[in-house]
Amino acid sequence: MSAVQLSRKEKMLMHCAPIREERVDERSLRMALHRARKTEVFAIQQNFDKAATALVQAIPIPQEITDWIPTDTFIAPTRRRWQKYAQNPAFLATGIAVLVITIIAIFQLVDRMNRFPGEPTARRLLTTASSTHAMMLDPVKTDAGALGDFLFMKHRLVHYDVPPEFAELKTLGCRVFDDEEGQRVAQVWVVEKKMQFFIFPAERDPKTGKAREFFGWRSIEQERWVGVVKEDKGVCFMATLRGSPKDLAPYVSKKKE
Amino acid sequence: MLADAAKAQEVFHATLREAAQLAANGEAPRDRLWFFRNARWRCLEAGEQGLQAEDVDLQQHELADSAPSQIDKLQPQELAIWISGAPDPQRTALALFYLDEFNYRDLLSVTELKPPELSKLLCDGRRQFQAWLDATFPAAQT
Numbered sequence: 152m153s154a155v156q157l158s159r160k161e162k163m164l165m166h167c168a169p170i171r172e173e174r175v176d177e178r179s180l181r182m183a184l185h186r187a188r189k190t191e192v193f194a195i196q197q198n199f200d201k202a203a204t205a206l207v208q209a210i211p212i213p214q215e216i217t218d219w220i221p222t223d224t225f226i227a228p229t230r231r232r233w234q235k236y237a238q239n240p241a242f243l244a245t246g247i248a249v250l251v252i253t254i255i256a257i258f259q260l261v262d263r264m265n266r267f268p269g270e271p272t273a274r275r276l277l278t279t280a281s282s283t284h285a286m287m288l289d290p291v292k293t294d295a296g297a298l299g300d301f302l303f304m305k306h307r308l309v310h311y312d313v314p315p316e317f318a319e320l321k322t323l324g325c326r327v328f329d330d331e332e333g334q335r336v337a338q339v340w341v342v343e344k345k346m347q348f349f350i351f352p353a354e355r356d357p358k359t360g361k362a363r364e365f366f367g368w369r370s371i372e373q374e375r376w377v378g379v380v381k382e383d384k385g386v387c388f389m390a391t392l393r394g395s396p397k398d399l400a401p402y403v404s405k406k407k408e
Numbered sequence: 409m410l411a412d413a414a415k416a417q418e419v420f421h422a423t424l425r426e427a428a429q430l431a432a433n434g435e436a437p438r439d440r441l442w443f444f445r446n447a448r449w450r451c452l453e454a455g456e457q458g459l460q461a462e463d464v465d466l467q468q469h470e471l472a473d474s475a476p477s478q479i480d481k482l483q484p485q486e487l488a489i490w491i492s493g494a495p496d497p498q499r500t501a502l503a504l505f506y507l508d509e510f511n512y513r514d515l516l517s518v519t520e521l522k523p524p525e526l527s528k529l530l531c532d533g534r535r536q537f538q539a540w541l542d543a544t545f546p547a548a549q550t
Contacts (some may be wrong), residue, residue, distance in 0.1 A: 163527040169510055174511045199534060200474035200506070203487065207506045210484040213413070216420055341462045363507075 155189040165193055170200045268354035268363035269387050270371065273380050276332065276338075276349045277373045280391045283347065285340050288324030295320045295341060295348065302327070302337050302350070310384040311337050311350045316402050317390055320346070344398065349389040353382050362386075368403040370396055379403050409451035409503045411485070411492035419450040421543040431507050444518050455492070455499075468535035478541040478548055490540060495532065497521055 163259065164183035175181050176360070187193040187239040198320040236242050291301065296318025302311040306327045319320035323340040330336050330351070363364050370381045378391035392398055410416050423446045430436055441501070472478075479487075491502045500519050504510055510518065514524055 163524055164512075166527040166531040167515070167523070169511060170506075170508050174508075176511050178512065180512050192471075195473060195475070196534065198473075199471050199538070203506050203537075204508045206479055206482060206484050206487050207508070210488065213417060216417070219424060285516070308461045359413035 155186055157183070157187060157190065161186055163197070168193070168196070168200075170197070170204050227385055244264065265369065265371075267365045267369040267380065267382075268350070269380065269382070271330070272330070272334070272351055272354070272371075273349075273371055273378060273387070273389050274373055276336065276389060277371065277376045277378055277391055279338070280347045280349070280378075281374065281376050281393070283338065283340075285323055287320065288338065288340050290384045291322050291325040291339075293322055294318065295322050298322065298325065298337075298339060301325070305338070306335070308335060308337060308350075310386045312340075312383070312386070312388070313348060314352070314381055314383070317341075317348065317388075340386050344392050344394070346390055346392045349391065350387070352387050353387045355385075370399070372396065409448070410454060411488040415454050416451075419447055419454060422450055423447045426463060441514060441518050444504070448504075448518065452496055452500075455496075464527075466471060466536040466541075467539040468532065469539040471534055471538050472542070475538055475541060478545045481545055490537065494536075498529045498533055501526055502533045505530055 160179075161183040164180050165187040167185055168180070168187070175184060184193075237246070237360070291298070293301070295313040296315070298308075299312035302308040302325075308327065321342045323342055325337065325339045327335060329339050334352050337348075337350040339350075341344075341348065353364070355362055362382070365382050367381070371380065372377050376391060376393050377396050377399055378389045380387055380389045382388075390399060390402065410419070423443060424444060427443065428437070437443075485530065487506075491499060493499075494502060497519055500520065501515075504518055506517055516523060519526060521529070
């Protein structure tokens with residue numbers, strides 16, 4: 152029984168062990184007593200203390216005093232402050248779990264809010280942009296705003312227009328290709344910041360066949376490439392470059408009609 | 409603490425009176441152990457007025473299996489006298505510990521002791537009491 156060796160701290164706590172189990176409300180004390188219970192010394196101490204306490208309890212308390220303060224209300228229970236609860240490992244673990252779940256939920260929510268119809272296609276085209284060289288495109292040197300007519304006249308692509316925000320930029324080249332879903336995509340290379348434009352059909356509702364609309368500019372990011380996408384008349388326009396979202400922000404923030 | 413019921417009752421009344429006065433002035437003690445702290449200091453003050461225990465190194469014996477049966481033979485007053493004869497802070501530590509109303513933290517707070525100090529005082533107190541028990545009730549009698 153006494154094979155357990157108690158540390159100095161455990162011995163110190165053992166000597167202060169409360170007589171009643173319910174008074175052991177501190178973790179370090181509880182752990183020390185858990186080990187001490189395996190020793191004979193502690194059993195003798197407990198028997199000693201119980202006998203002494205029984206003797207103390209036998210001391211009569213005058214009626215006058217018990218009338219003022221009932222024996223069971225000698226000490227007001229400790230008010231547990233929130234810091235005490237926060238230190239409890241169970242509450243701590245639960246708190247961390249809730250925090251992590253909340254952060255994930257916020258990320259999911261933000262991610263969902265940023266989603267827009269045609270996002271998968273836009274992401275695919277970002278990959279295309281990262282692997283395209285200017286020489287792969289037919290040289291077309293004009294204002295980007297004039298490309299709408301060019302694409303309509305040469306490729307019969309209706310509403311493949313460059314929005315006013317990017318219309319004044321000078322183009323270097325252009326090509327039209329079919330993506331893996333057989334959609335006609337126009338790709339334009341611009342002089343400024345080696346920017347590229349993609350114009351492609353908006354995502355359609357499979358039941359009604361109608362283009363899924365969304366309002367304003369949406370931004371996407373992928374492997375250090377950023378893009379801003381806008382839908383108009385069933386066609387999406389995406390401007391993309393290698394950099395950060397703030398490189399494109401000045402273009403989409405200016406109002407042009 | 410005092411081993412004198414009349415003096416203890418005086419301390420109780422004085423403490424209660426002070427608490428009532430503070431409450432009447434809108435300064436009710438916030439400390440939940442205020443009553444015990446106040447009563448302790450009053451007991452120590454009252455104790456200083458009477459006979460003082462000599463500062464001697466008491467004998468210490470290892471706690472014995474037979475201690476409970478030795479304690480059973482005592483009158484409560486005898487234990488009270490023994491505790492009240494101990495020098496403070498050991499007296500406070502033993503009196504409050506065997507009152508069995510406090511948890512570990514409360515005990516440290518009321519006695520104003522550090523954990524190792526409280527531990528040593530209780531440990532020594534038990535052993536000294538065991539030595540006194542052994543002297544009072546020798547082995548042949550138990």
